[in-house]
Amino acid sequence: MNRQREIHALRERLSALEPVGLLGQESRFTLGSQRVDDALGGGLSRAALHEVVTFGSADAAAAIGFVTGLSRRAGGPSRAMLWVRQTTGEAEAGKLYPHGLFEMGLDPRSIIQVRLRDATGVLRAGIEGARCEALGCVVIEIWGDPKILDLTATRRLALGAEESGVPVFLLRFSRKVESSAAATRWQVRSLASRPLEADAPGHPAFDVTLVRQRAGIGGLDWKMEWNIDRHEFEEQALSRTVASLPFDREDQAAGAARWRQAG
Amino acid sequence: MVVAALEAGAMRLVAADPKALSLGLRPRLGLADARARVPAIEVHEHEPEVDLALLRHIADWCDRYTPVVAEEMSDTLILEIAGSVHLFGSEARLCEDIERRLAGFGFTARTAIAGTSLCARAVARFDGGGIIRAGKERESVSALPVAALEMEEETTLALRRAGLMTVGDVAARPIKPLAARFGGEFVRRLAGVIGEVDPPLHPRRPLPLLSSEQRFADPIGLEEDIATAFDGLSHDLCTALEQQGQGGRAFEATFFRADGATRRIEALVGRPLRDPAALKKLFMTRLDALADPVDPGFGFDMIRLCVLAGDKADGEQIRFERDAMEEGAVTDLVDRLTARFGLSAVERFLPVDSHVPERAARRVSAITDAKERGKWQAGHAGEPPLRPILIFTPPQPVETIAEVPEGPPYRFRWRHVLHEITHAEGPERVSPEWWKSEKEPKTRDYYRVEDRQGHRYWLYREGLYAREAGDVRWFLQGLFP
Numbered sequence: 001m002n003r004q005r006e007i008h009a010l011r012e013r014l015s016a017l018e019p020v021g022l023l024g025q026e027s028r029f030t031l032g033s034q035r036v037d038d039a040l041g042g043g044l045s046r047a048a049l050h051e052v053v054t055f056g057s058a059d060a061a062a063a064i065g066f067v068t069g070l071s072r073r074a075g076g077p078s079r080a081m082l083w084v085r086q087t088t089g090e091a092e093a094g095k096l097y098p099h100g101l102f103e104m105g106l107d108p109r110s111i112i113q114v115r116l117r118d119a120t121g122v123l124r125a126g127i128e129g130a131r132c133e134a135l136g137c138v139v140i141e142i143w144g145d146p147k148i149l150d151l152t153a154t155r156r157l158a159l160g161a162e163e164s165g166v167p168v169f170l171l172r173f174s175r176k177v178e179s180s181a182a183a184t185r186w187q188v189r190s191l192a193s194r195p196l197e198a199d200a201p202g203h204p205a206f207d208v209t210l211v212r213q214r215a216g217i218g219g220l221d222w223k224m225e226w227n228i229d230r231h232e233f234e235e236q237a238l239s240r241t242v243a244s245l246p247f248d249r250e251d252q253a254a255g256a257a258r259w260r261q262a263g
Numbered sequence: 264m265v266v267a268a269l270e271a272g273a274m275r276l277v278a279a280d281p282k283a284l285s286l287g288l289r290p291r292l293g294l295a296d297a298r299a300r301v302p303a304i305e306v307h308e309h310e311p312e313v314d315l316a317l318l319r320h321i322a323d324w325c326d327r328y329t330p331v332v333a334e335e336m337s338d339t340l341i342l343e344i345a346g347s348v349h350l351f352g353s354e355a356r357l358c359e360d361i362e363r364r365l366a367g368f369g370f371t372a373r374t375a376i377a378g379t380s381l382c383a384r385a386v387a388r389f390d391g392g393g394i395i396r397a398g399k400e401r402e403s404v405s406a407l408p409v410a411a412l413e414m415e416e417e418t419t420l421a422l423r424r425a426g427l428m429t430v431g432d433v434a435a436r437p438i439k440p441l442a443a444r445f446g447g448e449f450v451r452r453l454a455g456v457i458g459e460v461d462p463p464l465h466p467r468r469p470l471p472l473l474s475s476e477q478r479f480a481d482p483i484g485l486e487e488d489i490a491t492a493f494d495g496l497s498h499d500l501c502t503a504l505e506q507q508g509q510g511g512r513a514f515e516a517t518f519f520r521a522d523g524a525t526r527r528i529e530a531l532v533g534r535p536l537r538d539p540a541a542l543k544k545l546f547m548t549r550l551d552a553l554a555d556p557v558d559p560g561f562g563f564d565m566i567r568l569c570v571l572a573g574d575k576a577d578g579e580q581i582r583f584e585r586d587a588m589e590e591g592a593v594t595d596l597v598d599r600l601t602a603r604f605g606l607s608a609v610e611r612f613l614p615v616d617s618h619v620p621e622r623a624a625r626r627v628s629a630i631t632d633a634k635e636r637g638k639w640q641a642g643h644a645g646e647p648p649l650r651p652i653l654i655f656t657p658p659q660p661v662e663t664i665a666e667v668p669e670g671p672p673y674r675f676r677w678r679h680v681l682h683e684i685t686h687a688e689g690p691e692r693v694s695p696e697w698w699k700s701e702k703e704p705k706t707r708d709y710y711r712v713e714d715r716q717g718h719r720y721w722l723y724r725e726g727l728y729a730r731e732a733g734d735v736r737w738f739l740q741g742l743f744p
Contacts, residue, residue, distance in 0.1 A: 020591075023363060033683055058680075058716075058718065060653070060717075060742065061651070061653055061719070061742035061744050062654065064652060064653060064744065065744020067653055068652060069718075080593045082596070093653050093742060094651075094653035094654050094741060094742055095653065095654055095655075096653065096654075097620075097624065097650060097651055097652055098559060098612035098624045098639065099614075099620075099624060099639055099640045099650040100651045100652035100653070100654075100741070101652055102641070102650075103641070103648035103649065103650055104652060104744070107700070108611075108612040108614075108624075108639060109612070112593070112597055112610075112611060113608050113610045113611070113612070113626065114610075115608055116604060117607055121604060124603070125600055125603075125604065128596065128599060128600060128603075129596065132596045133592060133594065134589035134590075134593045134596070134597070138500055152445070159422045165460070167288055177317075189717075190500075190717040190718045191717045192713065192716075193686070193714075193717065193719065194712060195685075196646075196647070198713070199685075199686045199687065200686060200687070200688035200710050201647065201686040201687070201688060201712065201713035201743070202686075203647045204647065204648065204719075204743065204744040205717065205744075206744070207625060207717070220553075222674045226744065228648060229644050229645060230736070233741075
């Protein structure tokens with residue numbers, strides 16, 4: 001596994017040195033976790049539309065975090081990316097915070113953020129981005145079920161991605177799952193982290209379902225963590241204590257001592 | 264028909280149409296007198312702002328002759344035509360074109376061409392217009408009455424009393440006593456009218472660095488025709504930019520409709536641009552995205568494309584290196600998105616040197632080249648992120664239950680949902696930046712917390728127990744993945 005990673009790193013470096021015409025030999029990018037990548041047939045296709053679905057705003061941070069990880073995997077640390085957000089999303093789940101994205105492995109300088117009110121504009125901007133070969137990836141966030149986001153719209157996005165070789169991540173905050181032209185569809189929920197010492201919350205953790213993929217089996221579940229040092233997804237190891245301890249009134253007496261002190 | 268306005272307590276005529284003039288009605292005549300002379304007179308109240316709006320409308324239309332159009336005293340337009348005469352063959356043809364077209368809209372225009380704007384104005388207003396050959400300015404205005412100098416009434420009267428009846432009479436006098444008697448402004452005006460000194464023009468619009476225009480014998484309106492026109496215009500403009508070693512940063516397209524309406528569309532770009540294909544694409548995107556589309560009506564008979572601002576750009580850009588090429592493609596994308604969605608919708612992040620989380624970053628228009636001053640905050644190896652990926656500004660107040668002093672609460676309610684905290688880390692203390700004029704700055708103690716459902720939040724307590732005034736309140740500031 002280590003060897004593969006080294007080879008992958010070398011390939012990445014090589015492709016950075018190659019002129020543009022030869023780019024795209026690497027048609028897939030890996031998530032980092034061997035089992036997940038194997039199930040995907042060696043990673044996710046670059047030239048494709050990938051859909052990440054989550055139910056409403058409660059798991060928005062998980063979904064956006066998962067896509068942040070995918071973006072890092074697809075585009076590396078410094079390739080420019082386009083992130084198109086609906087302003088509804090900002091009210092529901094907050095604004096993108098570059099310091100946090102930086103810690104996740106993205107370079108905030110390379111993010112072009114487009115904020116628009118209506119879904120039509122968001123899709124338009126997204127398609128414009130999907131056609132731009134120079135981008136590392138495109139993220140599009142759509143809230144609810146706008147009529148405009150139909151099979152035709154997703155086909156257009158998929159087509160843009162196929163022609164440019166730029167992966168497009170369509171984040172949908174909706175309960176309704178409709179047909180789309182996406183190559184894969186994921187469903188993401190927050191997952192309890194493996195607590196660190198003194199009961200501090202652990203690393204970013206995601207409960208991920210690969211609902212379906214066009215060229216393979218769907219309905220696969222993984223519990224994943226994002227390794228912020230190696231910038232890769234890994235399956236969450238079974239933690240020392242699987243569930244957190246039941247809430248204990250007596251514990252409260254201990255007060256702040258129960259929590260880990262920062263700094 | 265006459266136009267009248269209230270002046271010093273009485274209605275006086277401001278202007279009269281040819282028929283009224285022929286009946287002996289003159290501007291400045293009292294309205295009562297005018298009515299006495301011509302009882303059936305049609306009177307309209309003077310509306311200076313309407314006149315001005317009309318003049319500006321005509322000025323917009325005049326842009327077709329030259330990009331340099333200036334208003335002069337609310338009734339005259341000055342056009343700098345040095346660069347446009349060749350398009351019409353001769354000065355006479357240009358004047359004729361203006362008069363004929365304006366007549367088509369129902370206006371009577373008097374045109375004059377001269378070496379200085381004041382001379383041209385005097386000739387147009389007091390001599391019926393005409394073309395004054397270079398060097399003949401003084402000669403041609405000599406016979407005009409001193410009123411042609413258009414000074415205040417007392418000055419004009421004083422000149423007449425002194426026996427100076429024509430501009431020629433005045434110009435023949437030595438300058439110094441005139442300056443002493445009537446002031447510097449008078450001397451400057453005289454010099455302008457007799458063609459000696461041309462006072463600087465104040466064009467209505469910023470002067471373009473470069474401009475390129477195309478006229479159409481048959482007005483065009485179809486999108487593909489406009490696209491074809493932009494092919495040529497972009498090509499011309501970019502060639503000129505290249506010769507100057509420049510690239511454009513701000514562009515403007517002006518559409519002149521055959522019926523006189525004009526429409527301007529601006530487009531800004533992030534880096535000096537002189538690639539004809541990109542420039543064309545930029546404008547086609549812009550046109551496509553306008554909420555209020557450019558209406559061709561019966562067609563455009565002219566389109567002009569200008570560079571309003573530019574920057575130095577090196578010689579032939581090296582287009583082989585992957586980085587440079589990608590950068591170019593990305594800036595093109597940013598330019599197109601900005602053209603379509605506006606400056607404020609397309610942004611980049613810049614770090615800001617501040618401890619207060621919501622101030623530690625700002626968003627700037629993606630096409631500006633604002634430089635970074637702060638740094639992105641790096642986490643510690645092996646530790647989860649210290650900062651959320653989503654942030655609420657302003658922070659969201661939460662209701663806490665089962666608080667303990669100097670620690671995170673055990674439960675909190677946010678958006679009507681109760682969250683039970685299972686893991687927490689903190690506090691990370693953020694001291695108020697009192698020097699940044701905060702009202703009642705308070706200390707914040709931040710906690711990273713996780714609830715039973717596995718959601719991770721960034722909470723803070725505002726205020727210190729027993730040490731800072733006011734209530735202690737809790738806020739939710741961000742979401743962790």
